[in-house]
Amino acid sequence: MEISFIHCADLHLDSPMVGLKNLPVTLHTKLKESTFTAFKKVIDTAISKKVDFMIIAGDIYDGEDRSIKAQIRFRDEMLRLEEKQIEVYLVHGNHDHLNGSWVQIELPPNVHVFPSMVSVKQFVKNNLSVNLYGFSYETRHVKERKIDEYARRDPAHFHIGILHGNLEGSTEHSSYAPFQVKDLLAKKMDYWALGHIHKRGILESIPPIVYPGNIQGRHKKETAIKGCYYVELREGDASLEFIPTSVVIWEIVKIDASTVKTFNDLYMLCRKQIDEIGDGKSSFIITLEIEQLRIEESFLESDLLEILQQDEVDADSFVWVSSIKLQENTVWLKENLLRESAFYEELFAVTKDSELLNEAVAPLFQHPKVHRFLEELTAEEKKELAEEAEDLLLTMLVKSGR
Template identity: 30%
Template sequence: MKFVHAADLHIDSPLRGLTRYEGAPVERARRATREAFERVVALCLTEQAQFLVLAGDVFDGDWKDIGTGLYFVSQLARLRETACRVLLLRGNHDFELTKQLTYAEHVFEFGAAGSKRGKYTHLFEAEGVAFHGVSYAQKKVDKSLLPLYAPPVAGLLNVGVLHTNATGSRDHAAYAPCTVSELVAHGYDYWALGHVHSHAVLHEDPWVVYPGNTQGRSVREVGPKGCVLVESSGDRALDVRFMPTDTMRYFVEEVLLGPEDDTADLYEKVRHRLDDVVARAENSLAAVRLEIKGSCRAHAAIVAERESILGQIRADTIDRGGDVWLEKVKLSTSPAASIEALRAAKGLVAELLTWTDRLRGEDADTERLGLLRALEPLKKKLGRELEELEIVVEDEAWFAGVLDRAEALLAERLTSGAND
């Protein structure tokens, strides 16, 4: 007997943090949660699983329209091809929504806590299995639902389906709290959990398993996402395998630049890192957050031409053909020559950096007025060209940014001879 255990599909949930830019694969991202569920259904058909267990949060809250619900029903209808039945439990995100749908006879929904309607246990004696589950009656469930779960049925494989934070994960609300030891003590052979979005095997013999969500939804949910395929033999021993279903996979990657690296080296290292990410994405669209770090010669150009460099990185990514989406690029470099070391040294650079210190110090207002007076002759010579630079010395944030760029350029341009 085989069954597929999935949870936290969050169908049509918007994927967060994805920057839209020209050439970005927006449509692929928009469809990612649906395509992940389609892979779950395809796995059931390919493996000829007798059951699909959905352990809560099929949906993500209110629908924009009924289309989301109808899509779900249409996918469940595909499972009739192999007579695969569906065990459906409502979680905190969809405790009301699934009640708006009418299901076919091959879909068995678990009753909600406190409700007189619906069953907590569904028996399938021909296949030798009993499924036990309690759906949420409201969004917030602060108490354990375990007291509502029936004792195991003798002679059958007993599968408990529960939407819970059994690990005390801080990333998820502490709904339907329980412990792994409590689950183990209940006497079931397999606990099909939902709610926590990371795949985890919390216990074996009996099995206590989170499949994780079927599709990552933000950069906080990195790595492969999917479901679990469970196969039992005659002696009720279980084979449990994680099966990826995500069509878009999140990565957080670091690109480290060395002291001699310039912008050409930066672009080359980014390309190599993205090649590596694509190989690890296993034919999924890779959504990548890049952080470029290190003390390097490229820093001065990064400070002076930040938007241009970001644009070039994105252009190079688009040229790859759509296998990568840059969720964000963080430029966190520093000068190859330490600003603090240059301040402590003697010479022209240290003198100039002392001047920038004064513009940040206690007498900054006086120093800035002096700077404005010093710029007057330049204003007269350049006229409108200088006005177009939008110099706003009184703006603290603007001025701090200018000083940072000036220091980086000083450190790079006036010490570059030592690096050549």
Template identity: 40%
Template sequence: MTDVRFLHIADLHLDSPFKGLTSIPQNKWQDIRESTFNAFTNIIKYAIASKPDFVLIVGDVYDGENRSLRAQHLFQKGMEELSSEGIPVFICYGNHDHLSGNWVRFQLPDNVEVFGEEVDTKILEVKGKKVQITGFSYKERHIRDAMHTRYPVANGQDYHIGMLHGSIEGNEEHDVYAPFRKTDLVSKGYDYWALGHIHKRQILHDDPFIVYSGNTQSRHRNEKGLKGFYEVSLTKGQVDLQFIPSSAFIYDEVVVSCDGIIHANELIARIEETLHDYRESNGSAIVEVMLTDITDDTAELLKASTKEEWLQIIQESIREEEHFILVQKLQIEMPKEVWNESSALLQSIEAWDTADWKYALKELYQHPKGSRYLETISSEFVKETKLEVEQLLSNVLIKRSE
């Protein structure tokens, strides 16, 4: 029998502004804008239905240090609903919603325990078992200290859980705050580490479990796939994780084979059918359509119109159904033999490391007004930029083949 069952949630980013979206119909903007709120509502509904022993929220409840009034009100109402069901909640704030921000404060109900800026351990009794939960909230946005060194070693009580909003030391894919190494956390002797900050769901270690639950709602094209949280069942020496989706919609890439396609109506029908099947399986989504298996006939067909015209036709052809599906971008996977015509640029940037990218883009990133809207130069950013270069080249190569 399970001794302890709880929800591990992180990175809600309530009221995220969803920057960088293009080609989105006006009537769908509200659905997208509300998605972080809707994902939170899904979490509260699941918690009320499943009645866990407690809930952990590991940082970045809000998207900004100056938490919006509406986001705080929604969150407070959610905590009240959990309070009415007798479900305790433990919260640590992260780099986005650190304690030094300015906001109108709400009084959270008594079931909610909020960690302060100093590492602290809170104790909860569950089914006769003593559970110790250790964590802290960010005092300011940039926490560079290895905060795990201030966490106590497990003292032999029934269960000890660590909450830590931070990242692995040396990680180049994300801003490194409260850095740690897996061995550092293992050495504490805890039964479970609930991590936040990295938006990709992943299990770093399984003895003990050191886990990122990821964020609860995708906010841009680099956060593809289902998002949600973990339901954790804990007995001594055994952990069972169940991923629970919470996304109001997802970002994804949908691959469409162009094999056998000669005419425009065939291509449009193929894309429509593929997107319909995808929506049936996944619900609402913003997708990039990747056309593959490009033959000479398909290339001839595609070059007859611009990519923008094809994208507009595809968007207009999608039928309105219960779940929306929006095509944000159309991409073309060109055959390898075509790429051989012009690969010098790709070969050049393929050898670049992060320092080379930073040097090449330094003037753009040093711009006093524009730099705040740019993504951090990470391995994911480099990957996406290379893909965009390939797509630009694909347009050039199609035109050159005329």
């Protein structure tokens, strides 16, 4: 007995891709279309591999309003699968929960959507049967341990759990539908199809407990190649193949500038790194982290950034530098300022004050129309905001002549 399927999650179709400055129109269009293009690659793989079915483990859409454009594009891909007699089993997650407000586009009959209660749906092909278990988020914030409601129901040749949730103790994402690995193992499933965490990871091999990650990175924190898994499941055995789907790849590139003596040297070194990244096939959006820079020439990161961005105008494949960080310079400057005066120690302490951070973002979370689109900040996100605030403060001090 053997079955094959595609496991994907966190499509975030029609994600707005905000926060990029000076991006040319052609490049921005490609980035805006990237989630749809990546999903088409997923469907192409399902068809070419002739899978039995597909699993989508939550967050098909980027927001609870589910834009009509995103729904129609999703339906069109489902129709392609229907033509090939491929079934789809999906759950909705915290971003596209069931209580959102949207104009609903009807999906074809090959698409099976799990309700808000943990339920079982059965796939049958010839003499083979598969029980799939899952639930869709009824509201944006599901904090309870929904894993406790999963229960294997025999008879079936294979049992697959679908869960959009967070591993307890992880701080990268909001702690929704929390679970521990031992909880999943206790349910005696043959495969766990997880969603919610955008970083790919296999928590266990026997049975496979898998986060496929999202199919397309949406910002600088979602680095590396994204994709889905093609799975072949046999009795007591499973094989997994990662399928890359990224249209645009986000990367952090570190540059050792210890030998640089002039601005031109620095530019040429950056240019060389950028050229080595580009492969003529994929597009990249990168953050340059320049270390060990010790030149006397005075310049701002914005000058170097503008020059490097002017070089990239190819819409087919590009390497776009979104930002530059002078790592060593900021460390050196901060240390000198702290030695100079206790005032700067108090100033930098402000950037790490969690109460001030909560006060600063409170108007957004309390706004009657905006708050429903926001998720609470994780510990990781608060740490990153503090680091960005400190970087901004140092940049302002550099510009002021400190």
